[in-house]
Amino acid sequence: MTDAPLIILAAGGTGGHLFPAEALGTELLKRGLRVRLVTDARAVRYSGLFTPEMTDVVPSETVRSRSPLSLAKTGVLLATGTMIAFNLMRRLKPAAVIGFGGYPTLPPLIAARLAGRPSIIHDANAVMGRANKFLSGRVTAIATSLPGVLDHAPALAAKTTVTGTPMRPAILSAAGMAFVPPDVDGALRLLVVGGSQGARVMADIVPPAIERLEAALWRRLVLVQQVRQEDMARVRAVYDRLKINADLQPFFSDLPARLASSHLVISRSGAGTVAELAAIGRPSILVPLPGAIDQDQFANAGVLQRVDGAIRIVQSDFTPDRLATEISSLAAAPLRLTTMATRARSAGTLDAAQRLADLVMKVAGI
Known part of the structure; x- marks a missing residue:
């Protein structure tokens, strides 16, 4: 060599x-x-x-x-x-x-x-x-x-x-896992990630959005969320009070496997994240990082939005009420989640x- x-x-x-x-x-x-x-x-x-x-x-x-x-x-x-x-x-x-x-x-x-x-x-x-x-x-x-x-x-x-x-190999391995939609009354696996510049807004918006869901949906949720250490106590307090099945960590070393096992992903729209969502083929709600000179994350999210593989929400519209509405709608529509997964996969390489x-x-x- x-x-x-x-x-x-x-x-x-x-x-x-x-x-x-x-x-x-x-x-x-x-x-x-x-x-x-x-x-x-x-x-x-x-x-x-x-x-x-x-x-x-x-x-x-x-x-x-x-x-x-x-x-x-x-x-x-x-x-x-x-x-x-x-x-x-x-x-x-x-x-x-x-x-x-x-x-x-x-x-x-x-x-x-x-x-x-x-x-x-x-x-x-x-x-x-x-x-x-x-x-x-x-x-x-x-x-x-x-x-x-x-x-x-x-x-x-x-x-x-x-x-x-x-x-990377872990993503290619995860891409071999077919999307299995949730049963109407079965577990709904929700993954929330933010990356180095996004976890704070997820800590601010996602817990109150979950609180606005119907109690029947609380019992269905299997929630995995990336949370910064400084936000951990306040986020955990909300989910404990609602009795949400939640796994909260500052970093997930096995993120590809968690992506593959999810029914819905809520995330920023960095290039790597969007590419991995497309490769694995998973439905997502994408919140572009605001303020970027080139608006690259907004454009990245548009790649999946245009094929109906993702819902793009600009941060000014990313409110607890809006997020709760989107989660509720998707949870009640397993066929739409399946279609979004297939469409997202069509954009992957x-x-x-x-x-x-x-x-x-x-x-x-x-």
């Missing part, structure tokens, strides 16, 4: 970026290639394919403010990271470098260009992120999860391949890792 071509995967330290990188890395290893991860310091808390021996941490920073001091600090960190990444390129001599979005991918992708190494960016969103927009004209090829992302830019569209979002690996090998000349 020491003589096998090396592929460097660059990803920010969040699951939305790391999971597709891990899925591609797994596929590339199957093909006899070597892989390394270049990431930021946040990734050290993740366990998975990339062991410490396979990981290089490169400093980076997100543009958080337009103030001169903040921009200067970001610029210094990105420049430092680029120098470190450039030395990595010269030492490791990768056959190609693939970035999965976010500002932590800027140093390694810029360094790849400076070192004359082929490069690819992958964008999982329905609207390309700012870091990938900056890199798009500087890389060898572009991969997107969804069609039409770059139709407005013919020069970029010409070097773009639609691959889908690579899925299960062979994305193979498609992206094909593109990597083509760009790398392997």
Whole structure:
């Protein structure tokens, strides 16, 4: 393996970026290639394919403010990271470098260009992120999860391949579980997840929404909810008072299996979440993160809404009354839940890792 071509995967330290990188890395290893991860310091808390021996941490920073001091600090960190990444390129001599979005991918992708190494960016969103927009004209090829992302830019569209979002093995395994609708009087399995930027609003809205449901539905609910530790006591108090069968945790390591066993998912609409809902095929109520410059989560949720695989609710309309109405309506309509599951699955791509690996090998000349 020491003589096998090396592929460097660059990803920010969040699951939305790391999971597709891990899925591609797994596929590339199957093909006899070597892989390394270049990431930021946040990734050290993740366990998975990339062991410490396979990981290089490169400093980076997100543009958080337009103030001169903040921009200067970001610029210094990105420049430092680029120098470190450039030395990595010269030492490791990768056959190609693939970035999965976010500002932590800027140093390694810029360094790849400076070192004359082929490069690819992958964008999982329905609207390309700012870091990938900056890199798009500087890389060898572009991969997107969804069609039409770059139709407005013919020069970029010409070097773009639609691959889908690579899925980690746990999601592919979960995708093999058929959706079984709830009986009209049987258990209704509800999964509520929020991610790093969404769990608070779920803690604020979901418990009072559950309280507004009819008592007969309380007895049917099997509720799994991601809750931040600081919100745990107040959320648990509501469900205990209502005698709801609830499993509350700050993080679920077995989330793919929980997705697959759910009848309805309430969630933010990050690119990874939407792709996994589509791959597994589960009905959902999606609440896009508000305030994003590109409104990427709103566009992501629209992918499933357009095929009737999800209900999209903007946060200003995401009230306890509205959520209670939607849950009650779906609980009484198992056939609609089944249709939503089927429609969501129709938007999924299960062979994305193979498609992206094909593109990597083509760009790398392997």
